[in-house]
Every structure is written in structure tokens, then in C-alpha cells.
Amino acid sequence: MRKLQRIIISFFTFIGGLYFFLEFILPKTIGTFEFGAYHEQILKGVQVIGIMAIGLGILSIVRVHSKNILGQKTGWSNSLVLLLGFSLMLAFQGANFLDERTNNSIKKKIELEKKFLIIVDKERESKPVKPRLNALASELVQLQTELSTRLGADDQQKNKFDELHRDVLGVSSDFTEAERLALEAKFSVISESVSSSLDTYLENSFSKKAVDLFSNGLFVPLGSAMFALLAFYIANAAYRSFRVRSVESFLLMSAAIIVMLGQIPQGPMYISEDLPYFRLWLLKNISTPAFRAIFFGSSIAGLAMAIRIWFSLERGPLDESEVK
């Protein structure tokens, strides 16, 4: 069974590797043939597999921290705060998502009704106009009720809807181009006004404010605070690099001094005109080639590893048979 499992995995790994290899190697099109025509869809499929892993990640967080709280392990209060924050954020983000979805659905309905008017005009020869306009008018009433339930009573907007409703009902079967354009303009005005009211509603909604508070008020500043720690750590690391313990560390310190002094702009602290050139020489002729050599080495090593995985030659970390 294990052997069969291995063969299946090796087969799919080879096919997947072959596809991605050819997709990268071949030109975008060879004549009329496009090898990567479905590349976007394939990548989306790969992403979907990745998204499944998020659920397992969340499970891991919940399991580890629940155990900490239940067992009152060291730092269990941190776990409690984490799980509380996680649950609250999930609830607020969920509520905000639903709010946004409802808003978008209302906006879409208005746009559809506007388009429907054009369709009625186009199809007036084949389909009766009046019943369709009456249906459009009743849709408008429903939309207005839905809006007032969501946003509360707004007399100004209600008047606009009532006016449009009357106009749609009042249109005769042989309405002219000018009449249709006038109605479309009224739809546009209502669409803009409704969009703006819905956006304001969303901005002022509790869920949005809570998400902003947790995200922009807590999460982002905490991330920035962590990033700010780097300044102190870099100073600490720089201090260590200035301790001469071997020939290599002496070279490191000498190069660091030259690069730092060469960086000083012209002014009272300016030491020598040659230093900036020497600094640049060090960076261009010593540092860059060294980094390039490391880059070449790791790229080739990555290619070798990829080939080993592609042809299933690698005795991978998940393999439970030891090499004797």
C-alpha cells in the first residue's frame, strides 16, 4: 500500500514538475500554440490547496492556546487574550463582511434596474412594454422598503424613489428616446445617492469601527513597535561586529569603518575626499561579487534540489526509511 502511495505521489510530482518546467522554459507562444493558456486556472487550483491549510493553522492556534488556558500553563493569560482577540476579530470581520455584501447587493440591484430599462427599450418590438415597466416599478418599491429597513427613514430619498416610481408607471408603451434618457438620469441620481448613503452607513457601522479599532488601532501599531525594536538590535549587532576576535572580524571591522566614514556627507565631519570612493570600491568590488557568489551557489543548489524532488530522487524529510 505504501509503495503504491509512493508511486502515485511520484507520478503526480513528475507531471506537475514537467508542466511548470515547460511553462517557464518555453516561449509564451510558439506559432499559434500557447502552452500556458490555462496557467492562471492551474495556479488558482494550487492556491486553493494552500487555503485549505489555513483552517489547520487556525485549529493549531485554538488547540495550543486552549490547552494553555485549561492547564493554566506559564503565560496562560496571554493565550486568553489571544483567543479573545481572535474571536472578537472574527466576529467583527464577519459582521463587516455581511454588511458589505448586503450593501453591494443593493447597489447592484439599482444598476440592474437601470439596465433593465434599456433592455425593455431594445426589446419593445418582441415583448410587451407596459407589464415590464410595471414590474420595474414594483421592484423599485421593494428596493425602497429594503433601503429604509437598512438605513432608517430618509424622507428625501423616499421622495426621490416615489418620484421615479411615478415616472416609470407614467411612461407609455411607445416612450421616446428622450423619455428613456430622462428616466436613466433619474436612476443614476438615485444610484449615486443610495451608494453614498450605504457607504456612510458602513463607515459608521459598529462592525467597521470595531475592525478599524482592532486593526489600525492595535494591530498595526503593535507591528510597528516590533519593527522599531530593530533599531536597538541593529545597534547591538553593530557593536558585536566591532569586537576584534579574529582576522576575519578585524577585516569586517575595518571594512565597516571605511564604509561608515565614507558615508558621511560633506561638512565639518568630512575627513577625506578619497573615503567615499574607497567605500564605493569596497561595495562594488568586494561586497557585490561575494553576494553574487552566494547567490549563484544557492540558485544552483535550489535547482539541484528541485530536480531531485521532480524526479522523486530525494529521500525527503517525510520519508520514514533510514539510509544505512
Next chain:
Amino acid sequence: MEHASPIGAFFIIVFGGIILFTLLRAGRGFNFSIRKIRAIRAIDEAVERAIESGRPVLFTSGMTGVGPLLYACLGILKHISINTARLGAKLFAPCIDPEVFIFTQSTVQSAYRLEGKTNQYDESAVRFLSDEQFAYASGYMGIAHREKVGAAFLFGTFAAESLILAEAGDQVGAMQIAGTTSNEQIPFFITTCDYTLLGEELYAAGAFFSNDPIQKASLRAQDLCKLLILGLVIVGTIISTLGNLGVIPDSWNLKNLLTLTWPKIFGAT
């Protein structure tokens, strides 16, 4: 979608061919010996030291996504997990990526199974912290400080958080070994960690730990490819210098070859 240029495709095929040929020869009984790297040998020492002082071991693959580099990192993690399982030490392996979390969890589980210590495997050893860079860094710092880790291993891709992670280990006096292919982070690790694996050395660690002839042959193939690159650099330098001196004609200019595109070859628009 990114596609290789003709010259890029040519070199990938050449290097790939050399690597594949050497790997297949290894399968036919050819064996190669490998140079010992101090940082790799120090990995076992770090685990033993942590165990002697009764402190746990911490491992991170940083921001590495699923790919060849993760495979190399997991090879090292497996070796460390086998040691911790054998010697009864506690291991922590926090992850930043949910996909990597699954691979890491399976690797550690597999190591404990190999040692016949499945009952000692702690599910909270491998945990997903956050997919946000600094949230992850703070979580890692928390583990390092709370658990007072004795050894910390940082292998993989790192960005600005590298120094935060390495300093956390340094503050609790852990023996630290790092390895990265992220050029910008190498100096930070060199100044903060006890040992640092540079670039390809990280890939070599797997071959060092396992006795797998395929992995050893892979190192030899990499050396052959690097020799070829060195030869190309020397030839390119000579041609470029002679071109500048006017000794060879302009048509020899390597730039024409390097900037060749597929439409130029196939004549398509």
C-alpha cells in the same frame, strides 16, 4: 507569467542536464565524500548542550514558503527532531505559513515515529503562530523567553525579522545556528549567531546528515555547475576586456547573445 529568455532556458537545461547526469551516476554505485562544515557539525553539539542544561530546542524556517528550500530546512529539522526524540528533549517549531506548518508537523511526527517515541510527541511542539511577519516575530520571542530555550536553529528565508529572532535567542543565552539564502540577512546572523550557514551550505546540510549517495552526488553536480559558471565569468571578462581594447570586433559583443529574445529567434511579433 514569467518566462525564461532563450539564454536563460539554455543554461537551465545545461545545468539541469549536468545535475541529472551526476545524480543518475550516483544511483549506479558512484559515491562521493563531502567536506565537513563546522556549522553543520555544531548542530548536534547545540542539541546536546540544550539537553545537558535541561532546556528545550527551538527551530524556525522563517518566512520560507513551500519549495526546494523548505525541503532542505526540513531535512535539518528531521535530524534535530530525531536527536530530541532520542535524547528526550523538548522541541518547539513555530511556523509563519499554514502550508509550511503542515509539512513541519509531518516531519517532526515522522522523526518521532522513526525513533519509536510516538507517545512522546507533543502536538504543541509544532504550532502556527501568525502569517504576519512581526506578529510571528513577537510570538517566536515569547517562546524563546518563556521556555528559556537552550538551542535555537534559524534556517530558511528571512527578512527584517531575522535580527529580532536571533536577538531573542541571544538574550536567553541559547546556542544559535543560522542558515539563510537571503543575502541581506547574512551579516545579522553572522554577528548574532554562533554559527552561520551561507547560501548553498544550507542545502548541503541534508547530505551531511543522511548517508544518501543521491544527496552527495547533488553536491558534486553543484560544484561542477559552479566551475562552469566560473569559466563563463573568466571567458566573459576576457571577451569584454578585449572588446573594450578594440582587439576583437563588435560582433563578438556578448550583450547581443545575452539580450536575445524568443521573437528574435522565431521572427514572431
